[in-house]
Amino acid sequence: MFQAIKSKLSNMSTIKLLCERAETYALLDQQREPGAEHFLLAALDLPDGTARLAFEQSGVEPDALRAAIERQYVDALRLIGLKADTPADMPISASPGFYQAASSGREIMQELAASRKDHRPLLGAHVVGIVAGMSHGVAARALRALGVDAVVLRSAADAIAENGHAKA
Amino acid sequence: MVDLHDITVPTDPDEALAAVVALRRLADRIERQAVRSALRQGWPWSRIAQALGITKQAAHKRLSDVAADDSST
Numbered sequence: 001m002f003q004a005i006k007s008k009l010s011n012m013s014t015i016k017l018l019c020e021r022a023e024t025y026a027l028l029d030q031q032r033e034p035g036a037e038h039f040l041l042a043a044l045d046l047p048d049g050t051a052r053l054a055f056e057q058s059g060v061e062p063d064a065l066r067a068a069i070e071r072q073y074v075d076a077l078r079l080i081g082l083k084a085d086t087p088a089d090m091p092i093s094a095s096p097g098f099y100q101a102a103s104s105g106r107e108i109m110q111e112l113a114a115s116r117k118d119h120r121p122l123l124g125a126h127v128v129g130i131v132a133g134m135s136h137g138v139a140a141r142a143l144r145a146l147g148v149d150a151v152v153l154r155s156a157a158d159a160i161a162e163n164g165h166a167k168a
Numbered sequence: 169m170v171d172l173h174d175i176t177v178p179t180d181p182d183e184a185l186a187a188v189v190a191l192r193r194l195a196d197r198i199e200r201q202a203v204r205s206a207l208r209q210g211w212p213w214s215r216i217a218q219a220l221g222i223t224k225q226a227a228h229k230r231l232s233d234v235a236a237d238d239s240s241t
Contacts, residue, residue, distance in 0.1 A: 030193070030196060030197055030200065031193075031196075072186070073189075073193060073194075074190075076183070076186035076187045076189065077187060077190045077191070077194070079183050079186070079187055080175050080176055080178065080184075080187045081174045081175045081176050082175065082191075092200070092233055093233040136182060136185075138189065141186055
C-alpha cells in the first residue's frame with residue numbers, strides 16, 4: 001500500500017518534470033506545443049538515466065539527438081530541392097493558460113496514461129519505448145537520421161523499463 | 169533565388185509530408201523574424217496583420233510575444 005502511494009507520487013513528479021522539460025525544448029525550438037521529439041529530449045534529461053541507457057545500449061549517443069532533429073528538417077527541405085538552413089531565433093514564450101502538447105506529444109501522454117499501471121515507477125525508458133514505436137513524424141525521422149534501429153531501441157527501452165518495474 | 173520549378177514533390181508520402189512540416193516551421197520562423205523587424209521599424213499591429221492577411225486580434229494573439237522578446241533584448 002505504502003509502496004503504491006510512493007510510486008504514484010514519484011510518477012506524478014516525473015510526469016511534471018517530463019512535461020516541463022518537453023515544453024522548454026519546444027519553446028527553444030520556436031514551438032509552443034511540445035511534440036514527440038521534445039518529449040524524447042525531455043526523457044533523456046530525467047534523473048533516472050534509463051532513457052540515456054536505452055540509447056547507449058542501442059549504440060546511439062543520446063546527446064546527438066537534438067542535432068539530428070534539426071538535421072531532419074534540413075534533409076526534408078533538401079528532398080524537395082530546397083537548400084535552406086532554418087534561421088536560428090530566440091526561444092519563444094510559453095502561452096498563458098493550460099498546458100497543451102502537439103498531437104504527437106499528446107499521443108505519448110495518452111500511451112503513458114494507458115500503461116500507467118505498469119509504471120513502478122515511470123521511467124524515461126517508457127517514453128523512449130513509445131517514441132521508438134512511432135514510424136512517422138519528426139522524432140521518427142530524427143532517430144532514422146541518427147542511424148537508430150527503432151526495433152532495437154524499443155527492445156532496449158522495454159527491457160530497461162521492465163527491470164525498473166522488477167526492482168520496485 | 170529559388171526557382172519554384174526546381175521544387176520537386178517526392179512521390180513517397182512520408183518524405184513529402186516531412187517536407188511540408190519543415191516548410192511550415194521555416195515559414196513560422198520567417199514570420200517571427202519579419203514581425204520583429206516590422207515592430208522595430210514602428211509598424212502598428214494593424215499594419216502587420218493586414219500584411220499577413222489576418223485580423224489584428226489573430227496577429228496579436230499569435231505573435232505578441234515577439235514584441236516581449238524584443239523589449240527584453
